[in-house]
Amino acid sequence: MxxxxxxxxxxxxxxxxxxxxxxxxxxxxxxxRDAPAFRVEGHVVSHERGALPVGGDEDAESHTIEVDTASGRHYRVTAVGPGLDLPPGQPVTLDVSTADDSIAYLRAGGSVVDLRPGVxxxxxxxxxxxxxxxxxxxxxxxxxxxxxxxxxxxxxxxxxxxxxxxxxxx
Known part of the structure; x- marks a missing residue:
């Protein structure tokens, strides 16, 4: 026992x-997810489209952009949906998390794309x-x-x- x-x-x-x-x-x-963020301004260097099946939706399209910033940092962002359908040369503003250097928000023109993980x-x-x-x-x-x-x-x-x-x- x-x-x-x-x-x-x-x-x-x-x-x-x-x-x-x-x-x-x-x-x-x-x-x-909700950590403080700092803003970085840059511009889109490249844009790629790809098929990314999500939740059984075979027609879902992903967009991957690469952003160069004024400070010399390079970011690569991928998301599903039309929010990142940006042409090269487009000026963007990134809100970068201080916790893990992930991108929380991407601002381009008048639109804001929320890139944080869900809750x-x-x-x-x-x-x-x-x-x-x-x-x-x-x-x-x-x-x-x-x-x-x-x-x-x-x-x-x-x-x-x-x-x-x-x-x-x-």
């Missing part, structure tokens, strides 16, 4: 570590991971592997440290 309890304790700890990592990673994705998938993954983590801890307490006080302390410590770890990176 002692060996079984140790194996189960180790399994619960590893699953908890994995699920906590998923939650932290998705919080990082959400924090990076639905990270939020669903966070909810699923937290539900699974709760189920793992509930099962561990019911099987008397963890004492209830240790479980609540671990959850409280994780809840306090996860946001700190995410926002220290940003």
């Amino acid at each position: 002692t060996v079984l309890r140790r194996v189960f304790f180790t399994a619960v700890a590893l699953v908890s570590l994995f699920l906590g990592g998923v939650v932290c990673l998705m919080c990082q994705v959400l924090a990076g 639905v998938r990270p939020v669903l993954l966070i909810a699923a991971a937290l539900l699974a983590l709760g189920a793992v801890y509930f099962g561990a307490v019911r099987l008397n592997v963890y004492p209830p006080v240790a479980t609540w302390l671990a959850l409280a410590l994780g809840a306090l440290l996860a946001p700190v770890a995410v926002f220290v990176r940003v």
Whole structure:
């Protein structure tokens, strides 16, 4: 029984570590999505069109542009849809994220293209991971592997440290 309890304790700890990592990673994705950005002005150097099947839509067309900036940096941007259908030489303004150097917005003429990742998938993954983590801890307490006080302390410590770890990176 002692060996079984140790194996189960180790399994619960590893699953908890994995699920906590998923939650932290998705919080990082959400924090990076809305991180502060700085503006860079440049112009389109090249434009390519390509077929990129998205969600079963075989007719979806992707546009890839390359932008040279006044500071000498070179950016390559790909998106699905007509927002990036820009001719070479077109002046553009990029809003570049300070968190990960990704492009959040592209402004050309009077239009603005939002290039940030969506929020639905990270939020669903966070909810699923937290539900699974709760189920793992509930099962561990019911099987008397963890004492209830240790479980609540671990959850409280994780809840306090996860946001700190995410926002220290940003």
